[in-house]
Amino acid sequence: QKEVEQNSGPLSVPEGAIASLNCTYSDRGSQSFFWYRQYSGKSPELIMSIYSNGDKEDGRFTAQLNKASQYVSLLIRDSQPSDSATYLCAVNGDSSYKLIFGSGTRLLVRP
Amino acid sequence: DTGVSQNPRHKITKRGQNVTFRCDPISEHNRLYWYRQTLGQGPEFLTYFQNEAQLEKSRLLSDRFSAERPKGSFSTLEIQRTEQGDSAMYLCASTSGGGQGYTFGSGTRLTVV
Secondary structure, three states: OOOEEOOOOOEEEEOOOOEEEEEEEOOOOOOEEEEEEEOOOOOOEEEEEEOOOEEEEEOOEEEEEEOOOOEEEEEEOOOOHHHOEEEEEEEEOOOOOOOEEOOOEEEEEEO | OOOOEEEOOEEEEOOOOOEEEEEEOOOOOOEEEEEEEOOOOOOEEEEEEEOOEEEEEOOOOOOOEEEEOHHHOOEEEEEOOOOHHHOEEEEEEEEOOOOOOOEEOOOEEEEEO
């Protein structure tokens, strides 16, 4: 059973701080890794993808991947109250491109 | 490109009734996926199509569930004899492949009473 694990939170940070979200996965053959943001009652929105070890930056977001440790993280710099949402980690490892999702981490950014 | 479209947005049905949902993917995307999401959980894979062929079905997809994608365009997901445990958000996503990640539709929220 392929699994993706996330701390459910909530993770509470003050406005302007760095939020750090973490994810581990069980399938060593996983090739592609994604972070989705989901606001309450809405569908998931893709915000970051990462495919190789190291860091990938996009604006205030940085995704980090360590395949040896089977670990993916998302850093959000200068957190804003509008970043308050559930962040879903997703992993893909075969040619079907189906994604295995974690249960998500709820982030609260306090004004 | 208007994104992935799902209809209806909300559906309330009585236990035992049949329901059908529709998904219109992004036009150039040949892969279409159905997921189900319950409160506090991440989306769970149900099934996917490449063009009109249904290539994989999850064990979550019981005999009461059926999905089609005629002509490789829109897709429908039907649930027969609905049960309260079917209450969830049903999400559709499409991609052209290559592992770039999905675009999800806005989902259909099903409530079985």
